Amino acid sequence: MTEKSGREVKNAGxxxxxxxxEPGESLSEVETRFERFRRTIGLVMGPLVxxxxxxxxxxxxxxxxxxxxxxxxxxxxxxxxxxxxxxVTAVLGTVLCILFGVADAKTAxxxxxxxxxxxxxxxxxxxxxxxAHGLDKRFAYSMMCRHWVGNSAxxxxxxxxxxxxxxxxxxSNTATTAMLFPIGLGIISAMAEVISKxxxxxxxxxxxxxxxxLMLIAAYASSxxxxxxxxxxxxxxxxxxxxxxxxxxxxxxFKWMLFAVPSMLLMYLLAYSLLFLLHKPDVARLEGCQxxxxxxxxxxxxxxxxxxxxxxxxxxxxxxxxxxGFLVLFMGNDSALAKIYNSRMPEAGAALIAAILLFLxxxxxxxxxxxxxxxxxxxxxxGTLLLFGGGLSLGNLMFQTKLANALGTGILNLFxxxxxxTLTLAGIYLAILVTETTSNTAAATMLVPIxxxxxxxxxxxxxxxxxxxTLGCSWAFxxxxxxxxxxxxxxxxxxPITKMIRAGVLLSLSGGTVVWLMLRLLLPLxxxx
Numbered sequence: 001m002t003e004k005s006g007r008e009v010k011n012a013g014x015x016x017x018x019x020x021x022e023p024g025e026s027l028s029e030v031e032t033r034f035e036r037f038r039r040t041i042g043l044v045m046g047p048l049v050x051x052x053x054x055x056x057x058x059x060x061x062x063x064x065x066x067x068x069x070x071x072x073x074x075x076x077x078x079x080x081x082x083x084x085x086x087x088v089t090a091v092l093g094t095v096l097c098i099l100f101g102v103a104d105a106k107t108a109x110x111x112x113x114x115x116x117x118x119x120x121x122x123x124x125x126x127x128x129x130x131x132a133h134g135l136d137k138r139f140a141y142s143m144m145c146r147h148w149v150g151n152s153a154x155x156x157x158x159x160x161x162x163x164x165x166x167x168x169x170x171x172s173n174t175a176t177t178a179m180l181f182p183i184g185l186g187i188i189s190a191m192a193e194v195i196s197k198x199x200x201x202x203x204x205x206x207x208x209x210x211x212x213x214l215m216l217i218a219a220y221a222s223s224x225x226x227x228x229x230x231x232x233x234x235x236x237x238x239x240x241x242x243x244x245x246x247x248x249x250x251x252x253x254f255k256w257m258l259f260a261v262p263s264m265l266l267m268y269l270l271a272y273s274l275l276f277l278l279h280k281p282d283v284a285r286l287e288g289c290q291x292x293x294x295x296x297x298x299x300x301x302x303x304x305x306x307x308x309x310x311x312x313x314x315x316x317x318x319x320x321x322x323x324x325g326f327l328v329l330f331m332g333n334d335s336a337l338a339k340i341y342n343s344r345m346p347e348a349g350a351a352l353i354a355a356i357l358l359f360l361x362x363x364x365x366x367x368x369x370x371x372x373x374x375x376x377x378x379x380x381x382x383g384t385l386l387l388f389g390g391g392l393s394l395g396n397l398m399f400q401t402k403l404a405n406a407l408g409t410g411i412l413n414l415f416x417x418x419x420x421x422t423l424t425l426a427g428i429y430l431a432i433l434v435t436e437t438t439s440n441t442a443a444a445t446m447l448v449p450i451x452x453x454x455x456x457x458x459x460x461x462x463x464x465x466x467x468x469x470t471l472g473c474s475w476a477f478x479x480x481x482x483x484x485x486x487x488x489x490x491x492x493x494x495x496p497i498t499k500m501i502r503a504g505v506l507l508s509l510s511g512g513t514v515v516w517l518m519l520r521l522l523l524p525l526x527x528x529x
Contacts, residue, residue: 254325
């Protein structure tokens, strides 16, 4: 759901299994030097790009649009090179717009209080309670110790990835991968011991093909699962908010799931098949792995009060989010009940109601201990809220100053008219390319407004291209620095960079086409194309 810089992620758990020399090691010396160089160059390039664009003659745009273009040039440069944290850059962009007269403070800062911000906040708090009480781990172990999974290597790989995808629909891909990471390492170590006993030869976890596949599917499935719900990953809410604000179309929670979940399932099947073929299990049966998983589940004991309360709040949020879709489905769009519910219970309100429950449901009434304390609540990723607010502010100003229209018209004149589905395909692959080098949140913030304006300039429906671009921002599979889940599993020492690039390139190229086909099939059926 949230995304931090891949360089900030530590490999908690890897050291326990002897798979890294240092607990926080994830980048090689060469990569570290490159990162330092990239940030240093970016620190200088940002202001330089601003000055060049500011003094460069730009025709057919207003003075405010010209200044905004210079500000956005600075922001994009820093988002890509990351000399300062991404949220700081987002706030800087908003402040620069005020300093140079593009907008007044009230207009520029208003998007930081957008309802979507509060939807983020509520869902983050629910996720925080789930992880604080171990509910996410219980879900994971419960799914993997199903009887039909047994000790089959193929079925274990499938369920391990499916668990990652399902949990990532509701909490961040980073938290999901970090939670599954030590579980996967335990399975790999158990497998190495079993093979060593069978063959009589010492087998290191690093020598197992299956280990690479298991680590990669944990990372890839968490990114794939994030597209399933609006709260699964920040780009989804960014895309939804911008479509509503700039195209005038609201996509409810349930309606998003109607096209996103089938796309997620098909994409996951593609990822599983690809990783299974590239990293075939060393043995067909992993004797003892089922016992390992069951042992970990037994250690959790019976459901405690905190888990029950967190699950209750989570269930309340999900029901309130999907209920409008069922009301429309069974009673029609013109139903009075559906209209009243949508006006009185927006998705942000539902998320905050569930989050407030966490502060009311007691874990220990005598001690007045509740499911979530404020100390725990403030540990949510506030940076993502600032990043989204800043991005939405810049997006608003792009349309208010008509800079978005100028960009759309310019791109249209450069490349010529394009069809609806050609633009959608281009948006998907452009997003895939950009998100490999910068945060998926920043990528969505940069690209979605431009794609919407390009579609409007072309006279075509902007919704499919905007949705395609939004989903493409989650397909960061190629490099360790592309997204935190990749960085986490790369740091295990079980995933050579060449194998991550090979699998990532194949999955990105094929996955973009799969998403495009699913959108072309489903969006017309849902009245979105």
